[in-house]
Amino acid sequence: MSEPEPLSGPHVLEYTYKRSVGPVLGRFFTGLRDGRIEGVKTAGGRVLCPPMEHDPATGEATTDQWVEVGPGGEVKTWTWIAQPRKQHPLQKPFAFALVQLDGADSALLHAVDAGDEGRMSSGMRVKARFAEERSGRIEDIACFEPEDA
Amino acid sequence: MRDVAIVSYAQTPYQSSVSAQNEVEMLMPILSEAVEKSGIPRKEIGFTCSGSTDYLAGQSFSFVMAVDALGAWPPIRESHVEMDGAWALYESWVKIQTGEVDSALIFSFGRQSMGDLPSVLCLQLDPYVLQPLHPDGISLAALQARALLDAGKSSEREWAQIAVRSRADAKDNPDALVKGDADVDAFLAESCVASPLRPHTLPPVTDGAAAMVIAAGDLARRVSEKPVWIRGIDHRLDPHMPGVRDLTVSPSTAKATEKAGGAAGVEVAELHAPFAPQEVILRDAMGLGSDVKINPSGGPLAAHPMMVAGLARIGEAARQIWGGKAGRALAHATQGPCLQQNLVTILEAD
Numbered sequence: 245m246s247e248p249e250p251l252s253g254p255h256v257l258e259y260t261y262k263r264s265v266g267p268v269l270g271r272f273f274t275g276l277r278d279g280r281i282e283g284v285k286t287a288g289g290r291v292l293c294p295p296m297e298h299d300p301a302t303g304e305a306t307t308d309q310w311v312e313v314g315p316g317g318e319v320k321t322w323t324w325i326a327q328p329r330k331q332h333p334l335q336k337p338f339a340f341a342l343v344q345l346d347g348a349d350s351a352l353l354h355a356v357d358a359g360d361e362g363r364m365s366s367g368m369r370v371k372a373r374f375a376e377e378r379s380g381r382i383e384d385i386a387c388f389e390p391e392d393a
Numbered sequence: 394m395r396d397v398a399i400v401s402y403a404q405t406p407y408q409s410s411v412s413a414q415n416e417v418e419m420l421m422p423i424l425s426e427a428v429e430k431s432g433i434p435r436k437e438i439g440f441t442c443s444g445s446t447d448y449l450a451g452q453s454f455s456f457v458m459a460v461d462a463l464g465a466w467p468p469i470r471e472s473h474v475e476m477d478g479a480w481a482l483y484e485s486w487v488k489i490q491t492g493e494v495d496s497a498l499i500f501s502f503g504r505q506s507m508g509d510l511p512s513v514l515c516l517q518l519d520p521y522v523l524q525p526l527h528p529d530g531i532s533l534a535a536l537q538a539r540a541l542l543d544a545g546k547s548s549e550r551e552w553a554q555i556a557v558r559s560r561a562d563a564k565d566n567p568d569a570l571v572k573g574d575a576d577v578d579a580f581l582a583e584s585c586v587a588s589p590l591r592p593h594t595l596p597p598v599t600d601g602a603a604a605m606v607i608a609a610g611d612l613a614r615r616v617s618e619k620p621v622w623i624r625g626i627d628h629r630l631d632p633h634m635p636g637v638r639d640l641t642v643s644p645s646t647a648k649a650t651e652k653a654g655g656a657a658g659v660e661v662a663e664l665h666a667p668f669a670p671q672e673v674i675l676r677d678a679m680g681l682g683s684d685v686k687i688n689p690s691g692g693p694l695a696a697h698p699m700m701v702a703g704l705a706r707i708g709e710a711a712r713q714i715w716g717g718k719a720g721r722a723l724a725h726a727t728q729g730p731c732l733q734q735n736l737v738t739i740l741e742a743d
Contacts, residue, residue, distance in 0.1 A: 255451070257451065269521050273521075294522045294636070296634065296637075300634065301637075321537075322536065322539060323588055323589070323590070324585065326585070326588075329527060332527050340526075340528055341536075342635065342636050350636050350637045351635075351636035351637075353522070353523060353526065353528055353635060353636055355526065366543045382521065382522045382526060383525055383526075
């Protein structure tokens with residue numbers, strides 16, 4: 245008799261309820277859906293993108309002043325992912341980078357589709373490539389790409 | 394403040410997979426060993442606190458099963474932190490400070506082999522702007538490592554030297570997993586996993602558990618010939634979002650070190666730097682001089698059981714004091730992406 249097949253079954257982890265992202269990320273994601281990237285000003289005048297409800301430096305609530313930032317920006321630091329995981333935003337070699345968008349004082353984490361690691365460097369200019377179909381999520385930015393592409 | 398001392402410590406030999414055992418089986422021997430060595434009868438220990446994460450088992454409240462290893466009848470006072478065991482030690486230390494109890498058993502366990510830890514660690518990130526992009530634990534550490542290179546604060550050669558030193562020191566630690574003689578140039582010839590991080594800069598996949606008993610002043614002196622005193626313990630955190638931080642520095646580590654009493658006079662430091670470049674950031678934040686022996690146990694590059702590696706740093710530092718290798722030692726534990734949260738404790742011989 246052959247070995248019996250081990251029993252297996254699906255086990256899906258999920259949130260079975262809807263969440264509100266709140267007023268600050270809500271505005272940010274609505275902007276992304278419309279192809280616009282916005283940051284929020286802190287009381288001290290710094291522009292945070294992605295926006296936050298509180299200034300991480302002081303704990304104070306951020307203001308209701310919004311600033312359009314990007315779509316261009318500068319790579320602050322990066323890593324080259326030669327073998328993407330299946331959950332990664334790109335299924336070909338790419339870079340994860342912290343991108344400081346023009347007009348922002350903090351950096352946004354995203355993927356950079358540079359094609360080759362040799363094209364990546366800290367300080368390089370990149371610009372956002374929006375997804376064709378957008379629904380108000382961080383993935384509405386498909387990725388960034390070198391500005392000289 | 395009540396004086397509190399570590400009176401015993403036990404840990405499993407660290408393995409890449411303990412698939413033949415469940416958590417309870419992994420814990421029972423070391424819980425017995427720690428309790429027996431403490432000299433305090435199990436039923437007289439006032440408090441029990443564990444640290445582990447349900448995300449490794451993929452099942453909520455999975456830590457409750459570990460209570461089976463305690464022999465919790467009649468009922469005991471017990472608590473759990475979804476944190477490294479070092480934070481379970483902190484809660485226990487606070488509990489003793491309240492005067493409610495005089496002793497505590499702390500334990501932690503983690504079986505990283507059950508899943509893909511770099512992916513599991515995504516679940517600790519912001520769920521809206523980070524998690525959907527799946528920046529795994531290795532990728533985030535690589536962003537930090539690159540920032541360190543760009544700032545001219547370290548080099549890939551220095552990271553390889555840290556890995557060589559860790560594996561060499563681990564040869565004297567029977568519990569360590571990755572040990573042996575290695576060569577800096579051979580390490581530098583490896584391909585990157587996530588540039589600029591090569592395999593030798595990464596923590597090894599590790600399963601294991603650790604347990605510790607602490608006791609307040611008079612009780613510690615009565616049961617132990619050589620109590621290791623916790624002179625200070627403090628934990629601090631940096632912002633959750635990596636994009637608002639200067640990743641080349643660790644203000645939370647500097648603050649925790651200061652509040653724990655400072656690194657002056659420390660002879661040995663056990664640092665929980667899961668990735669080699671992070672050791673450079675920690676040393677800098679603590680102001681450790683070149684005369685301080687770092688990670689004589691081999692450190693987290695030699696064995697990195699998730700949720701245990703921080704408590705193990707404290708246990709290994711205590712072992713250095715018990716072994717007469719140091720009179721004053723610093724131990725550090727970290728949690729979160731890119732050294733986000735840091736705990737520092739200063740230990741001293743009697």
